[in-house]
Amino acid sequence: MIGLDIAFWILAVVGVIAALAVVLLGDVFRAALSLVLCFLTVAGIYITLSADFLAAVQILIYVGAISVLIILAIMLTRDVQRGSPSNRLRLPAFLVAILFFGGVAYALLNTTWQVSSTPPLEPTTPAIARLLFSEGGFILPVEIAPILLLAAIIGAIVLVREK
Amino acid sequence: MLADYGYIGLLLVVAIFFAVTTLLLPFFLSFPSRLVIYFRRFTQYLETHYPFLVRFIPPLPKFPRFMQVVPYNPNPVKSSTFECGMETIGTAWVRFNFRYYFYALVFIALDVLVVFLYPWAVELRGLGLFGLIAALVFIFIIVIGYIYAWRKKVLEWK
Numbered sequence: 001m002i003g004l005d006i007a008f009w010i011l012a013v014v015g016v017i018a019a020l021a022v023v024l025l026g027d028v029f030r031a032a033l034s035l036v037l038c039f040l041t042v043a044g045i046y047i048t049l050s051a052d053f054l055a056a057v058q059i060l061i062y063v064g065a066i067s068v069l070i071i072l073a074i075m076l077t078r079d080v081q082r083g084s085p086s087n088r089l090r091l092p093a094f095l096v097a098i099l100f101f102g103g104v105a106y107a108l109l110n111t112t113w114q115v116s117s118t119p120p121l122e123p124t125t126p127a128i129a130r131l132l133f134s135e136g137g138f139i140l141p142v143e144i145a146p147i148l149l150l151a152a153i154i155g156a157i158v159l160v161r162e163k
Numbered sequence: 164m165l166a167d168y169g170y171i172g173l174l175l176v177v178a179i180f181f182a183v184t185t186l187l188l189p190f191f192l193s194f195p196s197r198l199v200i201y202f203r204r205f206t207q208y209l210e211t212h213y214p215f216l217v218r219f220i221p222p223l224p225k226f227p228r229f230m231q232v233v234p235y236n237p238n239p240v241k242s243s244t245f246e247c248g249m250e251t252i253g254t255a256w257v258r259f260n261f262r263y264y265f266y267a268l269v270f271i272a273l274d275v276l277v278v279f280l281y282p283w284a285v286e287l288r289g290l291g292l293f294g295l296i297a298a299l300v301f302i303f304i305i306v307i308g309y310i311y312a313w314r315k316k317v318l319e320w321k
Contacts, residue, residue: 007171047171057278065267065274072259072267081256129286132279133294142297145279146304149272153308156268157317160261 008048015041028074036067050120053128193233195226200235265317269309276305 018041021034039062046055074080121127131137190197202223209217244251283290283298312318 003172007175010175044171044174053282060278061271061274065271069264069267069271072264075259076261076264078258081254125282126286126289129282129294130289133283133286133290133297135293139297142279143300143304145275146301149275150304150308152268153272153305153312156265157312157315160265160317161315 004048008045011041011044011048015045028077028080029071032067032070032074035070036063039063039067050122051124053125189233193235195230196233196235199223199226200237262320269312272305272308276302 015038018034018038022031022038025031025034039058043055043058043063046052046058132142133139206217206220209220279301280298283294287294
C-alpha cells in the first residue's frame with residue numbers, strides 16, 4: 001500500500017499547488033491551465049480510491065469540457081491581457097475563505113469516518129448503472145439532470161440571439 | 164511491481180519519462196552555455212547601472228567543450244513566435260466571436276448526456292425495458308433543446 005500512499009501524496013501536493021496557482025496567478029489564461037492540472041490531480045485521487053468511472057467522468061467533463069468552456073470565456077473577454085487586478089474586496093474575501101476553510105476543517109476533523117472492511121468493487125460502472133437506471137433507484141434525479149441541460153442549451157440560444 | 168498499481172504506475176512512468184526527455188535533459192545539457200549567456204547579461208546590466216562594481220566580479224571559468232552538449236544562443240528572431248513561416252503581426256489576444264460560446268455549451272450538454280448514457284449501455288441487459296424507457300425520456304428532453312435551436316436557426320452560421 002506504500003505505492004498508493006506515494007501516489008496520493010504526489011497528487012495531493014500537486015493539486016494544492018495548482019489550486020493555489022489558480023488563485024494567485026495574475027495571468028487569467030495560466031490560471032485556467034493550472035485549474036486543468038488541479039482537475040487532473042482530483043481524477044488521479046479518484047483512481048487511487050478505485051472509483052474508476054468517477055475518474056473517467058472527471059476527466060471527460062471537467063478536464064475536457066468545463067476547461068474548454070472557461071478558456072473560451074477567457075478568449076471572449078475584453079482586456080484580458082491586463083490580468084486580474086486587485087480590488088477592495090480582497091480582505092473580506094480572504095476572511096470569508098478563512099472562515100469557510102475553518103468550518104470545513106472542523107467538520108472533517110470531528111467526523112468519525114467509517115472505513116468499510118470489504119474490498120472495493122472492481123468495475124464500478126454496472127453498479128452505478130443499477131443504482132441510476134433501475135426501478136427503485138435514483139431515476140428521478142437522473143431525469144432532472146437533462147432538464148438542467150435543457151435550461152443550459154436554451155440559455156445559450158437566448159445569449160446568441162440577443163442583438 | 165508495476166502491475167500492482169495498474170494505471171497509476173503507468174501514468175507516473177509516462178509522466179516521469181515525459182518530464183525527463185522534454186524538460187530536464189535539454190535544460191541540464193544546455194546549462195553551461197545557458198550560464199555563460201546569463202553571466203554576460205548580468206555583467207552588461209552591471210556595466211550600465213553600477214559601473215564601479217564590475218571589477219569585483221570574478222570571471223566565469225571556461226567550460227570544457229564536452230559539457231556544452233546542447234548550445235543555447237537566443238536572439239530576437241529565434242525567440243519570436245514562429246507560425247508556418249509567417250511573421251506575426253499584433254498580439255495573439257484577439258477577441259473571438261461570442262457565437263463560439265454557444266457551441267461550447269452545446270458540447271457540454273452532449274458530454275453530460277454521454278456520461279449518463281454510458282453506464283446504461285454497460286448494464287443494458289440487466290436494466291431491461293425500464294432502463295430503455297428511462298434513457299429514451301432522458302434523450303427526448305435534450306433533443307427538445309436541439310429542435311428548439313434548429314427551429315430558431317441558431318445552428319446556422321451568419
